[in-house]
Amino acid sequence: MVLESACYDVTIIGGGPAGLYSAFYSGMRDLKTKVIEYEEELGGKVNVYKEKTIWDVGGLPPTTGAQLISQLTDQAFTFQPTIVLGEQVIDIKKMDNGYFHITTNKNRDHYSKTIILATGYGILKQTKLNIPGAEKFETTNLYYAVKELGKFRGKDVVISGGGNSAVDWANELEPIAKSVTVVHRRDQFGGHEKFVARMRNSSIDILTPYAIDDLESSQDGTCCIENVTLKHCENEQCQFRKTDAVIVNHGYQPDLSFLDHNSIGLKVEERRLRTSNQMETDATGIFAAGDISNHSSSIPLIAGTFTDAALAVNAAKLYIHPDADRYARVSSHNDRFKSQ
Numbered sequence: 101m102v103l104e105s106a107c108y109d110v111t112i113i114g115g116g117p118a119g120l121y122s123a124f125y126s127g128m129r130d131l132k133t134k135v136i137e138y139e140e141e142l143g144g145k146v147n148v149y150k151e152k153t154i155w156d157v158g159g160l161p162p163t164t165g166a167q168l169i170s171q172l173t174d175q176a177f178t179f180q181p182t183i184v185l186g187e188q189v190i191d192i193k194k195m196d197n198g199y200f201h202i203t204t205n206k207n208r209d210h211y212s213k214t215i216i217l218a219t220g221y222g223i224l225k226q227t228k229l230n231i232p233g234a235e236k237f238e239t240t241n242l243y244y245a246v247k248e249l250g251k252f253r254g255k256d257v258v259i260s261g262g263g264n265s266a267v268d269w270a271n272e273l274e275p276i277a278k279s280v281t282v283v284h285r286r287d288q289f290g291g292h293e294k295f296v297a298r299m300r301n302s303s304i305d306i307l308t309p310y311a312i313d314d315l316e317s318s319q320d321g322t323c324c325i326e327n328v329t330l331k332h333c334e335n336e337q338c339q340f341r342k343t344d345a346v347i348v349n350h351g352y353q354p355d356l357s358f359l360d361h362n363s364i365g366l367k368v369e370e371r372r373l374r375t376s377n378q379m380e381t382d383a384t385g386i387f388a389a390g391d392i393s394n395h396s397s398s399i400p401l402i403a404g405t406f407t408d409a410a411l412a413v414n415a416a417k418l419y420i421h422p423d424a425d426r427y428a429r430v431s432s433h434n435d436r437f438k439s440q
């Protein structure tokens with residue numbers, strides 16, 4: 101028997117942009133709210149690009165990832181939700197009274213009338229370089245994320261990868277590094293056309309179709325990479341680069357295993373959850389927002405998470421209180437702000 105006082109109206113799983121905005125919006129709708137996040141910090145994927153400039157959130161001047169996290173977190177705390185950090189949700193069950201029982205890897209139990217899944221593509225593990233012994237350089241000059249741009253000032257940097265991240269980091273580093281070489285298996289790059297064009301028209305040395313084949317350690321006993329061997333993917337000819345830092349952006353292997361084996365009817369298709377345009381999943385009482393949600397208008401960008409979050413919270417409100425207003429009122433008319 102679960103005490104009503106231990107039960108939340110809404111439990112949001114994931115503390116990235118979708119989860120943080122859901123927490124704010126849920127407070128606006130006067131719902132008792134909890135956020136459960138696996139990492140020890142809020143912000144979701146934005147934590148991997150804290151120093152990158154984000155240009156495409158409406159109404160915000162170009163903002164760093166760190167600033168965006170700070171502002172989203174402040175906003176999420178407006179109505180004092182309960183925040184649980186460092187816990188991975190591993191199971192969700194529906195109880196006889198219709199409430200949800202959520203279990204985490206810390207053997208803790210959480211109870212909720214509704215759930216908003218804001219897990220992104222899941223817990224992210226970076227795809228590592230497939231070269232024996234590469235891991236020993238991770239404490240020196242092999243990077244899977246750029247947390248501090250200043251570290252690369254005046255350095256010869258090799259970036260491996262051809263997606264958004266590789267292109268963005270190449271452009272961000274070009275003005276401050278001594279040299280930037282981008283190595284990619286294909287001739288085509290992902291990301292916004294404008295940023296790919298900027299990379300191609302800069303001093304960045306682009307090598308395609310090449311891949312890193314070997315890392316050579318320095319002789320001074322510091323366990324740093326000093327040279328990289330780059331192999332042509334078709335004719336296998338090699339090029340060599342002296343380097344101070346290697347950045348690898350080969351994407352992520354996401355862990356969404358708790359949804360793969362769920363007993364409540366959630367359907368995962370290509371690592372995303374099928375949702376209606378009101379953010380309902382296939383399991384009644386469970387809604388989704390952000391990158392995890394797959395609906396006809398979904399867009400895997402920060403701006404898209406905000407609309408999803410508002411829709412998911414409104415749907416959760418109606419699920420608990422069918423007579424409630426369908427939408428929250430304009431924020432300046434919202435009763436909750438009269439006391440702020």
Ligand SMILES: Cc1cc2nc3c(=O)[nH]c(=O)nc-3n(C[C@H](O)[C@H](O)[C@H](O)COP(=O)(O)OP(=O)(O)OC[C@H]3O[C@@H](n4cnc5c(N)ncnc54)[C@H](O)[C@@H]3O)c2cc1C
Pocket residue numbers: 113114115116117118119136137138139143144145146148149153154155156157187188189190218219220221222223224264265358389390391392400401402403405
């Ligand atoms: C390098 C890079 C650059 C980007 N640049 C931009 C940009 O410039 N502009 C833009 O609009 N978008 C950008 N994006 C995309 C943007 O970051 C995502 O669209 C956004 O973060 C999605 O937010 P989300 O809350 O849905 O998911 P996420 O940010 O992925 O957050 C999900 C959270 O859920 C947690 N979680 C997952 N599973 C569990 C579990 N079982 N239990 C507990 N917690 C769990 C995760 O730890 C994570 O913190 C970029 C993405 C990357 C990778």
